[in-house]
Amino acid sequence: MIDLTRLRNLTVDEQVALLFVALFGLLALTSIAVALRAITRDDEDRFEREMQLRRDLRAVWLGAAVFWVSWIAGPLGATLTFSVFSFLALREFITLAHTRRGDHRSLIMAFFIVLPLQYLIVGLQRFDLFTVFIPVYVFLAIPVVSALAGDPHRFLERNAKIQWGIMVCVFGLSHAPALLLLDLPRFDGKGAFLLFFLVIVVAAGQIAQELASRRLRRRPTVRQIDRSFSWRAWGLGLLFAAMVGAALFWITPVKPGTAALMAVLAAGCGTLGDLVMRALKKDAGVRYWGNRSSITGAVGLLDRVAPLCFAAPVFFHAVRWYF
Amino acid sequence: MPAMTRADAMGLLIAFIARLITGAQGHWKGCPPKAEQRIYFANHQSHLDWVLIWAALPEELRAQTRPIAARDYWTSGRFKHWITREVFNAVYVSRQRTDDQDPLGPLQDALKSGDSLVIFPEGTRSNKGEPQAFKSGLYHLAEQFPGVRLIPAWIDNVQRVMPKGEVVPVPILCTVTFGAPVQLQPDEDKRGFLARARDAVLALRPPESH
Numbered sequence A: 001m002i003d004l005t006r007l008r009n010l011t012v013d014e015q016v017a018l019l020f021v022a023l024f025g026l027l028a029l030t031s032i033a034v035a036l037r038a039i040t041r042d043d044e045d046r047f048e049r050e051m052q053l054r055r056d057l058r059a060v061w062l063g064a065a066v067f068w069v070s071w072i073a074g075p076l077g078a079t080l081t082f083s084v085f086s087f088l089a090l091r092e093f094i095t096l097a098h099t100r101r102g103d104h105r106s107l108i109m110a111f112f113i114v115l116p117l118q119y120l121i122v123g124l125q126r127f128d129l130f131t132v133f134i135p136v137y138v139f140l141a142i143p144v145v146s147a148l149a150g151d152p153h154r155f156l157e158r159n160a161k162i163q164w165g166i167m168v169c170v171f172g173l174s175h176a177p178a179l180l181l182l183d184l185p186r187f188d189g190k191g192a193f194l195l196f197f198l199v200i201v202v203a204a205g206q207i208a209q210e211l212a213s214r215r216l217r218r219r220p221t222v223r224q225i226d227r228s229f230s231w232r233a234w235g236l237g238l239l240f241a242a243m244v245g246a247a248l249f250w251i252t253p254v255k256p257g258t259a260a261l262m263a264v265l266a267a268g269c270g271t272l273g274d275l276v277m278r279a280l281k282k283d284a285g286v287r288y289w290g291n292r293s294s295i296t297g298a299v300g301l302l303d304r305v306a307p308l309c310f311a312a313p314v315f316f317h318a319v320r321w322y323f
Numbered sequence B: 001m002p003a004m005t006r007a008d009a010m011g012l013l014i015a016f017i018a019r020l021i022t023g024a025q026g027h028w029k030g031c032p033p034k035a036e037q038r039i040y041f042a043n044h045q046s047h048l049d050w051v052l053i054w055a056a057l058p059e060e061l062r063a064q065t066r067p068i069a070a071r072d073y074w075t076s077g078r079f080k081h082w083i084t085r086e087v088f089n090a091v092y093v094s095r096q097r098t099d100d101q102d103p104l105g106p107l108q109d110a111l112k113s114g115d116s117l118v119i120f121p122e123g124t125r126s127n128k129g130e131p132q133a134f135k136s137g138l139y140h141l142a143e144q145f146p147g148v149r150l151i152p153a154w155i156d157n158v159q160r161v162m163p164k165g166e167v168v169p170v171p172i173l174c175t176v177t178f179g180a181p182v183q184l185q186p187d188e189d190k191r192g193f194l195a196r197a198r199d200a201v202l203a204l205r206p207p208e209s210h
Helices: A004-009 A012-040 A044-072 A074-095 A101-123 A127-148 A155-181 A191-216 A231-247 A256-284 A301-322 B006-022 B049-056 B078-087 B105-112 B137-144 B190-202
Strands: B025-028 B038-042 B065-070 B091-093 B116-119 B149-156 B175-178
Touching: A012 A044, A012 A191, A044 A074, A044 A155, A044 A191, A074 A101, A074 A155, A074 A301, A101 A127, A101 A155, A127 A155, A155 A191, A155 A301, A191 A231, A191 A256, A191 A301, A231 A256, A256 A301, B006 B049, B006 B078, B038 B049, B038 B137, B038 B190, B049 B065, B049 B116, B049 B149, B049 B175, B091 B105, B105 B116, B105 B137, B116 B137, B137 B190, B149 B190
Parallel strands: B025 B175, B038 B116, B038 B149, B065 B091, B065 B116
Antiparallel strands: B149 B175
């Protein structure tokens, strides 16, 4: 039995260190289990699924390592790491957006001015400006730059695409390091737990929904967009996320009931956001973001971080309003 | 191990930036990347085309694979000269034609010494999507160096990264697709071969790009 009072007596840094030891320990055990299973069972049918599992596992390792690095590197490291993620995600998004010549200046602004400024504001912890910078100022600036380029062809559509890409890949994702840096009363320095909580419950909701839809084989709600999505599977995903959230309440500043509610909120946004991104991919005619003519099945970065892009802003503001 | 020179470091930096901006993914569809003597020929839409092909090559093949550079432009400044000479190991050609000199001379010298080349047979950049008709240089090289493999390549999306007249590139993923080698047939004439070579490049265009 874990002695919770002794855990609470540790300093914040020691608690965070323990969190990472537990995380990497769990990952190591999973990797060993997967490797052992590959040795004992070697039929061809499972090969494809096995490779998929390994790719996912590798992505989780990478994610955990990034999480750790951004924690030890402090505010500067965290904002830098996530700004690189934003850059790569936006690059994948814009690649499929079929922009025109006249969008060149707008895109330069998006990549080289808006993105660094947004993360600079995160790093300086100016959270009021951070919330309005993209939705208010950039919302106005992008179409102005675009109009000055003088190409009226499909003007609204082109601008909407760029705005949308910035909202998801820069604004949404920048809330992840913001959580790390958020100072809450009686909880300062423990932002890592909040980000960890968010990632875990979103992932739990996503995985549970995926498994449930495979098991249930319900009629898909929106066949044109996603053959596996059904409301019942989605609800089961949220239920599981709520249980995970309640079980993890002790790493957050809230009570179990509230933690479960916040987990439902985050996982709900994450899974629905993923559905939205699937609709975009269907429209563009690709299975994954990123590597376009690939036959290797490599998954783009945006596929991995999209649920987080949608869940992070909602979760961030829920946490801020609650306190 | 020999120490890294400034030119090597510059090369790595340029390759890194090219990958950061464009991904520079090489898809080897018709042939594997291999250390044999080759002429890569590709569509030409942007100033970045050469850098993209170069960055898509495995690092160990880059030193032997050389671009063609216009002598008057690329030797006019110290930095431009240094970049093309030391980093890219470019083959310089003169744009003005003189009677006593074969314009392909420098290319033939490079091929004789065993290097690989990257050429853009359209001669100039086109931004109409479809490549223009190929100039005859490729045919003459194929005739004179039957042992060198001719690899077609399609560079996709790069015109969106840096349209004509712009100086700052926009990060957009680009791919370089390398196809199966093209050979000059014994009874093939110049026009037939050049059309076939152009078709081989065009056939590599990804279906979703227009």
